[in-house]
Amino acid sequence: MPNANTRPKRTRRHRRTQREDAARNELVSRSLESAQQCLFSQDYGTAFVHYLLALNLAPALRDFANESFRFTLFKWADELDSLGRIQDLFDCYEQAMELFPVDEVIVNSMGEHLFRMGFRDEAAGHFYKALKLRPDFPEAKENFYRVANWLVERWHFLMLNDHGRNHKYQLAIKKAVEGGCSSVLDIGTGTGILGMCAKMAGAAEVYACELSKTMYELACEVLSANGMANSIKIVHLKSLDMEIPKDIPNRVSLVVTETVDAGLFGEGIIESLIHAWKHLLLPPPNFREPLSSPSQTGRVIPAGATVFGVAVQCREIRRHHRLCVSSLGGLDLSAVGQIYSPVSCSADTEDSTEPYTTERLSRLRGGYLQLTQTFTALNIDFNNVQELEGLCSREVTQLRLCVTREGILDALAIWFQLHLDQDNHLSTGPQEDTCWEQAIYPVQSPFNTVKCGDEILVEVSCKDSYLRLCCVAIVRDGHTFHMDNVTKGPSKIPNANPESELCSALAGLQTNQEKPSRAFMLESTEIALLNNTAYHNSFQRAMSKLLVTLTSTRRSQESNTELDPIYVLDVSEGFSVLSLMAAQLGFDSSEDNQISPGLVQAYSSVEKEHHQTMLRLLAKENGVLESALEFWLSHVEDDSAVFQRPSIEKLWSAIILDCIETCGLIRQKLLEKAMLARCLLEDGGQIFPERIVIHGMLVESDTLLLESAVQGTEPTLGFNIAPFINQFTVPVHMFLDLSTLECTHLSEPVELFTLDLMNNTANYTDKEVKVQVSTSGNLTAIPFWYQIHLDSEQSVSTFSEDSHWKQAAVVLQQPLAVSRGEWVRLSIRLHKSSISITAVKEEWLGAEDVIREAEPVTSDS
Numbered sequence: 001m002p003n004a005n006t007r008p009k010r011t012r013r014h015r016r017t018q019r020e021d022a023a024r025n026e027l028v029s030r031s032l033e034s035a036q037q038c039l040f041s042q043d044y045g046t047a048f049v050h051y052l053l054a055l056n057l058a059p060a061l062r063d064f065a066n067e068s069f070r071f072t073l074f075k076w077a078d079e080l081d082s083l084g085r086i087q088d089l090f091d092c093y094e095q096a097m098e099l100f101p102v103d104e105v106i107v108n109s110m111g112e113h114l115f116r117m118g119f120r121d122e123a124a125g126h127f128y129k130a131l132k133l134r135p136d137f138p139e140a141k142e143n144f145y146r147v148a149n150w151l152v153e154r155w156h157f158l159m160l161n162d163h164g165r166n167h168k169y170q171l172a173i174k175k176a177v178e179g180g181c182s183s184v185l186d187i188g189t190g191t192g193i194l195g196m197c198a199k200m201a202g203a204a205e206v207y208a209c210e211l212s213k214t215m216y217e218l219a220c221e222v223l224s225a226n227g228m229a230n231s232i233k234i235v236h237l238k239s240l241d242m243e244i245p246k247d248i249p250n251r252v253s254l255v256v257t258e259t260v261d262a263g264l265f266g267e268g269i270i271e272s273l274i275h276a277w278k279h280l281l282l283p284p285p286n287f288r289e290p291l292s293s294p295s296q297t298g299r300v301i302p303a304g305a306t307v308f309g310v311a312v313q314c315r316e317i318r319r320h321h322r323l324c325v326s327s328l329g330g331l332d333l334s335a336v337g338q339i340y341s342p343v344s345c346s347a348d349t350e351d352s353t354e355p356y357t358t359e360r361l362s363r364l365r366g367g368y369l370q371l372t373q374t375f376t377a378l379n380i381d382f383n384n385v386q387e388l389e390g391l392c393s394r395e396v397t398q399l400r401l402c403v404t405r406e407g408i409l410d411a412l413a414i415w416f417q418l419h420l421d422q423d424n425h426l427s428t429g430p431q432e433d434t435c436w437e438q439a440i441y442p443v444q445s446p447f448n449t450v451k452c453g454d455e456i457l458v459e460v461s462c463k464d465s466y467l468r469l470c471c472v473a474i475v476r477d478g479h480t481f482h483m484d485n486v487t488k489g490p491s492k493i494p495n496a497n498p499e500s501e502l503c504s505a506l507a508g509l510q511t512n513q514e515k516p517s518r519a520f521m522l523e524s525t526e527i528a529l530l531n532n533t534a535y536h537n538s539f540q541r542a543m544s545k546l547l548v549t550l551t552s553t554r555r556s557q558e559s560n561t562e563l564d565p566i567y568v569l570d571v572s573e574g575f576s577v578l579s580l581m582a583a584q585l586g587f588d589s590s591e592d593n594q595i596s597p598g599l600v601q602a603y604s605s606v607e608k609e610h611h612q613t614m615l616r617l618l619a620k621e622n623g624v625l626e627s628a629l630e631f632w633l634s635h636v637e638d639d640s641a642v643f644q645r646p647s648i649e650k651l652w653s654a655i656i657l658d659c660i661e662t663c664g665l666i667r668q669k670l671l672e673k674a675m676l677a678r679c680l681l682e683d684g685g686q687i688f689p690e691r692i693v694i695h696g697m698l699v700e701s702d703t704l705l706l707e708s709a710v711q712g713t714e715p716t717l718g719f720n721i722a723p724f725i726n727q728f729t730v731p732v733h734m735f736l737d738l739s740t741l742e743c744t745h746l747s748e749p750v751e752l753f754t755l756d757l758m759n760n761t762a763n764y765t766d767k768e769v770k771v772q773v774s775t776s777g778n779l780t781a782i783p784f785w786y787q788i789h790l791d792s793e794q795s796v797s798t799f800s801e802d803s804h805w806k807q808a809a810v811v812l813q814q815p816l817a818v819s820r821g822e823w824v825r826l827s828i829r830l831h832k833s834s835i836s837i838t839a840v841k842e843e844w845l846g847a848e849d850v851i852r853e854a855e856p857v858t859s860d861s
Helices: 008-040 044-057 058-085 086-099 104-116 120-133 139-150 155-161 163-178 193-201 215-224 270-278 315-321 386-392 500-509 524-530 533-557 578-585 609-621 669-679 702-708 722-729 847-852
Strands: 183-187 205-209 232-235 254-257 299-301 303-311 338-340 357-359 375-381 397-404 411-419 423-428 438-442 455-462 466-476 479-482 519-521 566-570 600-604 628-632 652-656 681-688 691-696 732-738 751-754 767-772 779-789 796-797 807-818 821-831 832-842
Touching: 008 044, 044 086, 058 086, 058 104, 086 104, 104 120, 104 139, 120 139, 120 215, 139 832, 155 163, 155 702, 155 722, 163 193, 163 254, 163 299, 163 423, 183 193, 183 232, 183 270, 193 215, 193 254, 215 232, 215 722, 254 270, 299 832, 303 751, 315 438, 315 524, 315 847, 375 386, 375 397, 375 466, 411 466, 411 796, 438 466, 500 533, 500 681, 519 609, 519 821, 524 628, 533 578, 533 652, 533 796, 566 578, 578 600, 578 609, 578 652, 609 628, 681 691, 702 732, 702 779, 702 807, 751 767, 751 821, 779 832, 807 832
Parallel strands: 183 205, 183 254, 205 232, 254 299, 338 519, 566 600, 566 652, 600 628, 652 681
Antiparallel strands: 303 375, 303 411, 357 438, 397 455, 411 423, 411 438, 455 466, 466 479, 691 751, 691 779, 732 807, 767 821, 779 796, 779 807, 821 832
């Protein structure tokens, strides 16, 4: 028996362990000390390596060093990002998350980098994980809401809430399966609802594919919850990449899909069906052998479609795709020639153009007028592979549309009827109660006035698997007037005796032959901004007032010396003429101008070359010297350093901020930008706008509920889908047009919140407002908009008729029943740029309580 008291080997190990522990502790201590020294010298990469070494050797120190490690990681990651070392950046985050796997701040930051680089699926996973780790983490919540709109588009909710659509698909699938289609492939399965319909109908084999990682994972959860995980095989693939027998064992007898968009072909249904017929589907029925079994032949649901269209007049479409003003805030815009949007079907347009945009005609501000009768643009049979293959090579079809109403030809609008089978059809028409929008083909030619009896010549084609409709000419009294691409201008056609009005219009377009023909493409939101005359005229008045005040102050202080320039910086997003308007005010030749000529030195932050070209042309046309307008990004090292002094010894007189996104939300990091801007202003200088007031009201709107979340189980045919897709519900609904939203106003508009960009001490993060109910109903949402105060006298509303901004709304998680005369207390919170609102009923409130709530509840500096 060995002697229990004799342990020589263990003693040596113990001594060796002590020596190793001492050496490890020394190394950890030196590494931490080195990390701190590197941080002091801003050598973040080396500091990060030292922290990794120390915290891997001494895990017990992780909590102690957590804040310093985060700081180092974020600084080093920003540096790697600026250097374009993307793989190194992600490697650093992977190493960091091995050390801190449950650190929600690091996980969220990783998601932010992924999202900026276009990896939306992966970013969503990190934001979702951060929220699971800390449900009240506001940064992760805001990020997840933002990315959720990309990953699970709002039409998913509308479609799943569309009981009529779901039921008709169910009937068509049931009929096909009972008729002998025993094997089914659901292409673009989404939540898996069509595949589950097939399995419920009795299909022996059901397969599904989904390209989006987020939707694929969601569909897997839905199948498991409905007990079909083992009976429906779903693959994370595009159908074009599927192979037999690798992904499915044999060809199937039925393909079901709804990979269609408002323009029918935009989601690639033609290409995917051609591939399916060639590689995944059984051959179509041979009508020479009528006794062939359905299980031995293939078919597609939907079986086909018919596309309809109409020519329309619509001011809302026009102002997003065509410049409708000749001057703006004192600027003559003629120097830039034609301005057009990236939405065009013309044969010679740029590759960057899109053939159509989408709108819900019934919700367009100001409505629309039909200028022609409804016409049939196309019929397509999805069960005829030869027809599908020949679609793109088919000759262009020309339609002649008779004008039945005088007006301005702004667009062609199309919709379609989807023929699921012989008995079940779905229409996406503007008069239907449907989840679909319509496809809009804007007419961008300046020649666009039509009269009763005119004919519009429309070419219909299918190029790159997109359905394209293009207005090419107008026929009046036997004379054809071609509507050439805007970059060419309209062709002058010799005519015997055209009407004087038409000749006058064409002649006007041919005048001033000395000026070269120019055309520039702007985004539709940028064109709508240029058409917002109220905003630009208000800005001109506010800027003029500031310049007069500053000039007067300089003259009184520098009477014997040359006046210092007035520096103006415009950091608006996208194309903006505000900097040029400021510069032009310094060259105003009117007798009452109190601003010294050439005193204003303006800087624009536009970076696209054609934007800069447009501003140079406009400056020259409007008498602004080239030296008075410069492009600020050429003066700074990178875009992140845009907030700098104009020169070492100078400060800005005015800084123009772009505060509101066109979708209706406050721009991210607005308050941080305003804080930096204030530090760079001279005494008497100003930020434009100086203040933003948020207004809102109480409404009841079933539409907002249906677009925000799946309601109950009945619309989804009894399948358990809602809990899974509703994870991607976002409380703030964007791109609203409150003037056309189907809703009941339950209160008068009230002031909700104020952001003072010139005085940060006046701002607060939380506020309570009490609102009296004027109409009984169920409170479902609080839409909001902004009054943008450029100065104490000039302001514009984002809810005005000419506004290029949309509105947004906070949708409550649960509707709140309210009665007329009751009071509702709204708790509003602004975190960074994200607004959240909760609502509760108040029982006994008097007028004094309401007045008291006009003051902020909490404030911070």
